[in-house]
Amino acid sequence: MQFGQSIQTKLSGLIAAIAVGSLALLPVAAHAKTNEKEPMEVHFSFEGPFGRFDQAELQRGYKVYAEVCSACHSMNLVSYRDLAAPGGPFYDPKHPVAPAQSPYAKAIAEQYKVPDIDPDTGDTIQRTATPADHFKAPFANDAAARAANGGALPPDLSVMARAREGGPAYIYSLLLGYEEPPKGLTVPAGKYYNPYMAGDMGSYWTGAKTQIPEGGFIAMGKQITASRVQFDDKTPSTVENEAHAVATFLAWTADEHQVERKQTGLAVMLYLFVFTLITYLSYRRIWRNVAH
Numbered sequence: 067m068q069f070g071q072s073i074q075t076k077l078s079g080l081i082a083a084i085a086v087g088s089l090a091l092l093p094v095a096a097h098a099k100t101n102e103k104e105p106m107e108v109h110f111s112f113e114g115p116f117g118r119f120d121q122a123e124l125q126r127g128y129k130v131y132a133e134v135c136s137a138c139h140s141m142n143l144v145s146y147r148d149l150a151a152p153g154g155p156f157y158d159p160k161h162p163v164a165p166a167q168s169p170y171a172k173a174i175a176e177q178y179k180v181p182d183i184d185p186d187t188g189d190t191i192q193r194t195a196t197p198a199d200h201f202k203a204p205f206a207n208d209a210a211a212r213a214a215n216g217g218a219l220p221p222d223l224s225v226m227a228r229a230r231e232g233g234p235a236y237i238y239s240l241l242l243g244y245e246e247p248p249k250g251l252t253v254p255a256g257k258y259y260n261p262y263m264a265g266d267m268g269s270y271w272t273g274a275k276t277q278i279p280e281g282g283f284i285a286m287g288k289q290i291t292a293s294r295v296q297f298d299d300k301t302p303s304t305v306e307n308e309a310h311a312v313a314t315f316l317a318w319t320a321d322e323h324q325v326e327r328k329q330t331g332l333a334v335m336l337y338l339f340v341f342t343l344i345t346y347l348s349y350r351r352i353w354r355n356v357a358h
């Protein structure tokens with residue numbers, strides 16, 4: 067009795083110590099002091115356990131990337147044939163072919179020239195892209211990208227939707243969130259004010275210390291404007307539709323298999339449910355005549 071109790075006290079002491087210890091670690095893991103706005107409330111078709119990507123919207127989103135964002139941002143992890151893989155913007159379920167054979171992937175790739183090495187001479191050449199090539203990067207290297215963007219590096223967008231808290235809703239909010247800087251805020255040259263961007267603007271603010279504006283500065287100007295991209299499916303080119311489509315496209319490139327994964331998850335749940343039911347019914351049957 068005595069022995070059992072002391073073990074119990076020791077154990078609960080240990081558990082309490084672990085709990086307190088991990089609590090103490092928590093604030094360190096949380097991010098540095100920034101006061102950006104929470105992303106806007108915006109709905110995406112792929113959210114939730116039954117969510118799916120809207121293929122037409124993925125096509126519109128690719129168009130926004132290709133016509134606007136690709137001037138500055140690379141997407142080094144995505145190839146043209148990915149666009150025609152099952153679940154992708156240009157997958158054709160009526161004529162399924164290997165993504166690399168897809169006429170859509172070929173037609174898109176052929177619009178680009180990519181750098182390569184001539185196998186005979188070793189010279190650097192530019193050749194027409196094939197579906198196996200990754201998206202053509204706008205700049206030859208990071209130094210060139212910085213030089214063209216006032217010293218700031220436009221980050222690769224392949225997995226951006228997973229790299230930022232809020233994901234697609236953050237991208238949507240950032241693109242639409244540009245507003246006039248509040249009076250009393252000194253915006254550094256080459257930067258723009260955006261309330262959704264992480265930052266700490268205390269040292270640029272001349273107003274009351276308790277009223278430091280939300281958000282931060284970003285070296286990317288406003289990119290999404292009405293009618294910037296004409297959609298082939300006649301969807302109106304409002305800023306909301308453009309930003310929503312490109313955020314959807316970036317959510318897909320960051321996690322191309324999320325819909326398949328959710329569907330597998332549902333099938334597994336269904337299987338487990340049926341299995342539990344059968345086990346329960348056989349339990350009832352086997353013990354039917356036994357008093358217990």
Ligand code: HEC
Nearest residue numbers: 134135137138215218219220221226237284285286289312
């Ligand atoms: C004219 C060049 C240019 C274009 C066009 C452009 N961007 Fe940017 N973008 C930048 C630069 C430069 C940065 C880095 C900003 C910084 O570090 O302050 C950036 C940063 C970003 C970020 C990261 C913000 C963060 O949280 O750090 C996202 C997301 C982004 N851009 C999305 C887009 C999308 C989507 C498009 C197309 C609709 C686009 N950009 C078009 C130059 C551009």
